[in-house]
Amino acid sequence: MSSQTLMMTAFFLFLLGSLSTLTRRMMAIRLGHALLMMAGLSGFVAALLVLWSGTAWSLDLWSMAPFGMITLRMDGLAAFFILLFHGVAMPVALFGSSFAAGEAKPLWQTALLNLFFVAIDLVVLADQAILFLLAWESMSLVSTGLVLSRHEESPVRHAGFVYLAMTHLAGGFVVLFLLYLTVQAGDGHFASLAEALQGQVPEVQLLLLLAALLGLGTKAGLVPVHIWLPRAHPVASAHVSAVMSGLMVKAALYMLIRVFFGWAEALPMALALLVLGVGTLSALAGVYYALVEKDLKRMLAFSTVENVGIIVMALGAALVAREAGLAEVTSLALSAALFHGLNHGLFKSLLFLSSGAVYRASHEKNMDHLGGLIRQMPATAAAFFIGSLAVAGIPLVNGFASEWLTLQSLFYVGAFGLNADMGMAIGGSVNSGATMLGGLSSLNWTLVGGVLALLAAALLGLVGALAAACFVKAFGTVFLALPRSQGAREAREVPAVMRAAMALLAGACVFFGLLPSAGLRLTLPALEAVLGPTASSPLVLMDQGLGLIFWSAPGNLPISGGASAGSQLMIYAVAGLLMVVALLVAAVLTLLRKRSGRAPVVAETWNCGLPLEPTMEYNATSFATPLRLALGFVGRFAVERDLYRPFADGLLRLAQRMRPLQGGNVHIYLSYIFATLLLLLLFGR
Amino acid sequence: MTMELWTGALQAVLALVAAPLLQGWIKWLKAQMQGRHGPSIWQPYRDLFKYSRKGEVISGHTSWIFRAAPVGLLTTTVVAAMLLPSPLVAAALPAMSGAAIGELLLFVYLLAMGRFCLALAGLDAGSSFGGMGSSREMYVAALAEPALILAALVLMIDAGTTNLTAIGETVRQAGWDWWSASHLLAFLALAVLVVAETGRVPVDNPDTHLELTMIHEGMILEYSGPSLALIQLAVWMKQWLLLNVWLQVMVPFGQGWMFAGLFCLLLALVGVGLALVESFFAKVRIFRVPRMMGASLMLGVLALLARFVQ
Numbered sequence: 005m006s007s008q009t010l011m012m013t014a015f016f017l018f019l020l021g022s023l024s025t026l027t028r029r030m031m032a033i034r035l036g037h038a039l040l041m042m043a044g045l046s047g048f049v050a051a052l053l054v055l056w057s058g059t060a061w062s063l064d065l066w067s068m069a070p071f072g073m074i075t076l077r078m079d080g081l082a083a084f085f086i087l088l089f090h091g092v093a094m095p096v097a098l099f100g101s102s103f104a105a106g107e108a109k110p111l112w113q114t115a116l117l118n119l120f121f122v123a124i125d126l127v128v129l130a131d132q133a134i135l136f137l138l139a140w141e142s143m144s145l146v147s148t149g150l151v152l153s154r155h156e157e158s159p160v161r162h163a164g165f166v167y168l169a170m171t172h173l174a175g176g177f178v179v180l181f182l183l184y185l186t187v188q189a190g191d192g193h194f195a196s197l198a199e200a201l202q203g204q205v206p207e208v209q210l211l212l213l214l215a216a217l218l219g220l221g222t223k224a225g226l227v228p229v230h231i232w233l234p235r236a237h238p239v240a241s242a243h244v245s246a247v248m249s250g251l252m253v254k255a256a257l258y259m260l261i262r263v264f265f266g267w268a269e270a271l272p273m274a275l276a277l278l279v280l281g282v283g284t285l286s287a288l289a290g291v292y293y294a295l296v297e298k299d300l301k302r303m304l305a306f307s308t309v310e311n312v313g314i315i316v317m318a319l320g321a322a323l324v325a326r327e328a329g330l331a332e333v334t335s336l337a338l339s340a341a342l343f344h345g346l347n348h349g350l351f352k353s354l355l356f357l358s359s360g361a362v363y364r365a366s367h368e369k370n371m372d373h374l375g376g377l378i379r380q381m382p383a384t385a386a387a388f389f390i391g392s393l394a395v396a397g398i399p400l401v402n403g404f405a406s407e408w409l410t411l412q413s414l415f416y417v418g419a420f421g422l423n424a425d426m427g428m429a430i431g432g433s434v435n436s437g438a439t440m441l442g443g444l445s446s447l448n449w450t451l452v453g454g455v456l457a458l459l460a461a462a463l464l465g466l467v468g469a470l471a472a473a474c475f476v477k478a479f480g481t482v483f484l485a486l487p488r489s490q491g492a493r494e495a496r497e498v499p500a501v502m503r504a505a506m507a508l509l510a511g512a513c514v515f516f517g518l519l520p521s522a523g524l525r526l527t528l529p530a531l532e533a534v535l536g537p538t539a540s541s542p543l544v545l546m547d548q549g550l551g552l553i554f555w556s557a558p559g560n561l562p563i564s565g566g567a568s569a570g571s572q573l574m575i576y577a578v579a580g581l582l583m584v585v586a587l588l589v590a591a592v593l594t595l596l597r598k599r600s601g602r603a604p605v606v607a608e609t610w611n612c613g614l615p616l617e618p619t620m621e622y623n624a625t626s627f628a629t630p631l632r633l634a635l636g637f638v639g640r641f642a643v644e645r646d647l648y649r650p651f652a653d654g655l656l657r658l659a660q661r662m663r664p665l666q667g668g669n670v671h672i673y674l675s676y677i678f679a680t681l682l683l684l685l686l687f688g689r
Numbered sequence: 690m691t692m693e694l695w696t697g698a699l700q701a702v703l704a705l706v707a708a709p710l711l712q713g714w715i716k717w718l719k720a721q722m723q724g725r726h727g728p729s730i731w732q733p734y735r736d737l738f739k740y741s742r743k744g745e746v747i748s749g750h751t752s753w754i755f756r757a758a759p760v761g762l763l764t765t766t767v768v769a770a771m772l773l774p775s776p777l778v779a780a781a782l783p784a785m786s787g788a789a790i791g792e793l794l795l796f797v798y799l800l801a802m803g804r805f806c807l808a809l810a811g812l813d814a815g816s817s818f819g820g821m822g823s824s825r826e827m828y829v830a831a832l833a834e835p836a837l838i839l840a841a842l843v844l845m846i847d848a849g850t851t852n853l854t855a856i857g858e859t860v861r862q863a864g865w866d867w868w869s870a871s872h873l874l875a876f877l878a879l880a881v882l883v884v885a886e887t888g889r890v891p892v893d894n895p896d897t898h899l900e901l902t903m904i905h906e907g908m909i910l911e912y913s914g915p916s917l918a919l920i921q922l923a924v925w926m927k928q929w930l931l932l933n934v935w936l937q938v939m940v941p942f943g944q945g946w947m948f949a950g951l952f953c954l955l956l957a958l959v960g961v962g963l964a965l966v967e968s969f970f971a972k973v974r975i976f977r978v979p980r981m982m983g984a985s986l987m988l989g990v991l992a993l994l995a996r997f998v999q
Contacts, residue, residue: 375815378752398802399795408794411838412851419846422996455997458842462989465838466831472805473827480812480823486750578795581697581771586764589919593760596915602744609748609814609911616750622812622820630828634979 007078008061010050014090015125017043021118025111036114037101040121044093047086047125054083055529062131072191077131080529081266084342085128085258087526088349089251091512093121099357099505100243102498106364107241108154117244120146127255133182133192136259140178144171144223147252150244151236163235170222170232177219181212181263198267206272213271216263217279223256226316227286228643230309234293237308238301242360245301246353249308254345257315264323265338266534273327273449277456280320284460287313291470292638295477295631298371298624300359303478304352307395310467311348315341317460318410321417324453330420331538335531337413342527344406347516351394351403354509358388361502362482365495371478371624376487381497385483387506392475394513397468400579402513405520407468414461421454470631477627486618518579696785697771700778704770705922708929709733711960718964733925737918745914748814758810759912759919765803766923766930769796773930774854776937780948791853793841793934800927804830807920811908822907825975829892829904832982833885839989840878843871843996844938853934860941867941874992876939881985883935887928889963891973892981904975932959 005013021039025032054060060079067073078086100117104110123146126139148171152164186192189200201209218229225233237249264271264279290309297303322337361384368374378385394403487493497503516523531539597604609616713730720727729735747755772790779785804826811823845851848859860867885892893904909920936955942948973981 376750378754393805396801396805397798398805399798404798408798411794415842415845415851416849418842419849422846451997455993458839458846458993459990461842462835462839462986466835469801469827469831469834472801473831476805476808476812476823476827480809480820484752484754484809484813485815485820578768578772582764582768585767586760589760589763589767593915593919596741596918597745600742600744600914604745604747604914606749607746609750609816610818611816616815618815620817621815622817622824627812627820627824627827630824630975631831633976634828634832 006061007050007053008063010046010053011076011078011086011125011129014043014047014050015122017046018118018122018125022115022122025115030105033104033110033114034101036111036118037097037104040100040114040118041094041097043118043121044090044097047090048094051078051083051087051090054078055080055087055526058529058532060533065135068134070191071132071134071186072193072196073132074135075131075193076126076129076135077194078129080531080533081258081262082128082533084346084526084530085254086125088254088346089121089124089128092247092250092349092353092509095505095508096243096246096353096357098508099246099360099502102501103243103360103364104241113150113153113241113244116146116149117247120150120247124251124255128258131194133186133194133197137175137179137182141175143252143255144168144175147236147248150248151240153241153244154239160239163232163239167232167236170229174219174222174229177215177222178259181215181219184212194262194267201263201267202269209268210272210275213264213268213275217260217282220256220260220263221282221316224253224260224316225286225309225312226282227289227309227313228647230286230290231644231648233309234297234302234305237305238299242301242356242363245305245360246356249305249356250349250353253308253312254349257312257319257341257345260316261319261338261341261534264319265326270327271323273324273453276320276323276327277453278320279323280317280456280460283313283316283318283320284463285313286310287317287467288463289313289638289643291467291474292635295470295474295628299369300362300371300374300478300482301356301369303371303474304355304359307355307471307474308348308352310471311344311352311395314407314410314464314467315344315348317464318344318413320460321410321413321457324457325413325417325420328417328421328450328453330417332540333413333416333420334538335535335540336409336416338531338535339524339527340406340409340413342530343520343523344403344410346523346526347394347402347406347513350509350512350516351391351401354387354506354513355391355395357502357506357509358384358391361498361506362388362495364498364502366489366491368489368491371481373489374482374487374492375485375489375618375621375623376483376492377495378483380495381483383497383503384506385479387503387510388483389479390510390513392479394517396472396475398472400514400517400582402516402520402523405517405523407464409520411461411464414457414464418454418458418461421450421452421457473628473631477624481622481624481627485621486616488618488621488623692785693790696778697790699782699785700773700775701767701770703775703778704926704929705767708922708925709737711929711932711956712925714957715960715964715967718961719967722964722968733921737922740913740918740921741915743914745916748816748911750815751810751813751911754806755810755813755911756916758806758813759916759923761806762803763919763923763926765799765806766926769799769803770926770930772796772799773933774857774937775933776857776940776942776952777949779857780942780944780952781946783944791855791857793845793851793853793856796853796930796934797837797841800930801830803923803927807908814911816911818903818907818910822904822910825904826908828975829885829978829982832979833882833985836878836982836985836989837882837886839986840875840882840992841938843875843989843992846996853937857937857942860938861943864941869995871992871995872939874988874995876935878985878988878992879935879938881981881988883931884963884966885978885982885985886931887963888924890967891970892978894972932956935959 017039021036024035024039060077062075062077065074065076104113107113123139123143127143130136130139148164148168151167152160154160185197185200189196222229237245240248287310290306290313294303294306294310297306318337318341322334325333325337362377363369365381366374390401394401397403397407713733717727717730772792773796774791808823808827811819845856848856888895888905897903912920940955942952
């Protein structure tokens with residue numbers, strides 16, 4: 005079957021899955037999730053076919069008067085994201101088939117989850133402005149419906165309101181961006197929009213790109229427009245949170261990549277640095293809030309803000325590299341961004357699913373009330389452990405590979421910026437952006453970009469270390485030590501179906517951790533789709549000494565062409581080494597124990613002679629306290645209080661002032677109409 | 690590939706054998722400076738031997754994490770030692786020069802992997818000491834990380850790669866011209882971090898078991914017997930490795946026995962420096978540690994700016 009047919013089958017199955025919930029209760033939930041899983045598989049294969057063959061397809065649906073032909077198109081970039089969405093859909097469906105029954109309004113959720121996938125697929129497949137906007141809006145509304153499935157609770161309603169308000173604010177900017185270009189281009193086809201964008205005068209182009217960044221960035225959860233994310237994501241059911249956190253933010257990143265790399269050809273260096281800066285800010289703020297949070301799911305939501313920040317940092321590095329004329333580094337950084345997007349989709353859904361399992365077993369969300377679950381729930385603990393390793397960027401699991409690649413891209417941008425005489429291909433287009441900013445053109449922007457990229461790399465190191473601290477805290481307080489509540493004491497392992505779903509995702513995390521080249525191979529068609537002929541394969545770059553090598557012969561400088569044959573080590577070789585050494589060490593330990601002639605004695609934890617009480621343990625709050633105090637300056641600026649409150653208050657005051665206009669007197673209204681008519685006759689035609 | 694494996698194995702064995710000696714040397718010096726007789730320089734070996742013969746007590750509240758952590762810690766440290774080019778091996782055996790893997794970021798992340806294991810193990814037994822140790826260890830590590838990455842990257846700009854073997858080559862070719870203002874600042878920044886990462890005064894006190902002052906010792910309080918031996922060995926190895934990194938980005942080591950001697954001499958001198966710091970400075974309050982790390986980060990930023998104006 006062709007990729008097109010498979011994709012259409014997927015849409016059909018999603019809709020069928022949605023409709024199936026109209027049948028009987030228990031069976032309907034199973035059926036809905038089974039169809040979701042089949043649709044997931046179908047779309048997964050469809051995307052894989054496109055990625056494999058490298059040929060894009062497009063499908064004309066119908067013609068719509070002012071906007072031209074409504075078209076679906078799956079190119080490399082779209083296929084990469086479809087692959088992620090559908091790959092995660094399968095384990096989520098498996099988990100949901102057992103988990104959803106215990107949640108509020110399971111039928112409603114199952115129906116909407118199927119519809120959600122239709123919407124998110126259309127977002128990345130749309131090749132036309134109006135279809136994109138429709139899909140974008142449906143995605144927002146359907147996810148609001150999912151968030152509000154427990155609308156009886158007032159905090160849920162509030163979260164839903166904030167989400168809806170922010171998402172429409174963002175939608176406004178996206179509409180502005182796309183419709184302005186549609187008007188300029190004459191039709192809504194993406195190729196025409198790209199031409200229209202390139203044809204704009206630089207100032208207008210800058211404003212349009214800023215609108216796109218703001219609109220898409222809100223949906224992606226970038227600081228400071230992230231405030232909806234940590235409210236909306238955790239209140240949904242765990243498997244829905246997994247989809248929202250793992251996938252929905254990626255839909256926004258998809259469009260960001262398409263617009264900034266595919267459509268805009270050259271942009272001011274300052275804008276590239278702004279993207280880098282926003283990414284860094286999001287990563288830092290996200291991880292700080294995750295660290296001090298004690299609600300498990302909210303912590304995971306903040307960690308999404310952090311990871312989106314890391315992805316946007318890589319995108320920023322790619323933009324800076326492109327402005328500096330470093331085609332290879334651009335490919336590498338963009339590949340890092342895409343790969344981290346894939347990895348985050350996998351490990352964040354894994355973590356959300358296991359948090360759902362924890363909640364189902366213990367009925368506790370607060371980490372300070374959990375503990376000791378590793379004994380009753382070994383499988384869930386193992387799943388969460390792998391997820392924690394991934395998110396903390398520990399080698400051998402997938403988060404490390406892409407974080408390492410991001411660090412490398414930032415380093416290359418920095419090293420090339422500061423080292424222009426290294427024999428690198430720095431073209432004449434170095435200051436293409438700088439000239440746009442008049443007075444600043446005397447500054448060497450490549451150099452500035454280099455310095456800032458190295459500072460960003462240092463901050464990425466901080467983010468990684470804080471993420472490790474955060475997940476030591478999470479795993480340590482949820483799964484280790486003594487249980488801190490009745491719920492945690494009585495927790496029992498979740499059913500096999502849920503464990504299987506977590507095992508699938510954990511397996512994927514380990515797979516991409518051991519074989520990062522497989523993930524990088526997947527990003528290549530996406531790079532070709534947006535960068536065109538300047539795209540170079542991250543795997544070829546690797547052979548050239550740039551990218552995913554762990555050693556090459558000394559003196560073999562990147563991109564200088566003199567690639568050393570052999571002597572390249574993949575991470576799996578390191579994994580093998582670790583395995584062998586671990587076995588050796590374990591053998592030595594066993595030998596020593598045997599020789600001492602005494603088996604290990606099991607006793608109580610030493611507590612200065614007093615019985616050990618759960619209340620004495622370090623919990624999530626106390627674990628994070630030193631870092632909270634040291635980094636207090638991050639938290640002192642409360643985005644909501646200092647940024648949104650004044651804005652909202654101002655809006656309310658303005659509304660108060662406008663109130664007299666609405667007097668309720670019919671004569672006044674009639675005179676308004678008359679005045680409007682007069683003005684239209686005078687100025688309009 | 691085989692050459693890399695053999696070099697790696699040799700480096701790991703060297704680190705395993707020499708690391709306790711370095712520790713013993715520093716402790717002996719410290720005792721002399723404080724007018725004590727002090728333990729013998731060979732005491733760390735005796736300690737390891739003693740621990741390895743003792744029986745072990747394991748808390749019943751712990752899980753497999755607690756049992757696996759010492760193995761994980763020593764494993765990651767040994768593999769890190771295999772990756773890290775050793776100037777001593779390269780100088781003494783020119784055939785093995787340049788055969789180390791030397792990816793610095795992987796090295797840093799491997800050490801982080803070991804720390805992750807140990808911090809979880811600290812929480813596993815449920816005692817407040819362990820939790821306190823884990824919390825503070827992650828705190829110090831997180832604050833040290835940005836300064837470490839920045840200083841390391843500044844030193845790597847010239848080589849254009851994060852591969853330590855290539856950097857060693859760049860340093861060798863540059864000779865003593867390598868010592869520019871920017872690099873000096875970066876060495877200084879790294880020196881502060883080496884002190885913090887090896888758990889020494891003024892950040893941590895390796896000799897105390899007083900709960901209010903300890904970081905690392907708190908984390909491993911529940912360990913005994915052979916497991917403790919593995920942990921101690923890993924910690925001393927980490928100290929050896931960090932000093933190795935620091936010395937080789939600073940000094941252009943060539944090949945031959947003379948440079949091997951120079952390396953040992955410099956290592957001994959660094960030991961003197963560490964003992965001096967331990968004797969003349971008090972441990973700072975835990976909440977003052979960010980200032981030290983901030984100072985190190987600022988040195989890194991200055992190093993970057995010095996490179997920028999060059």
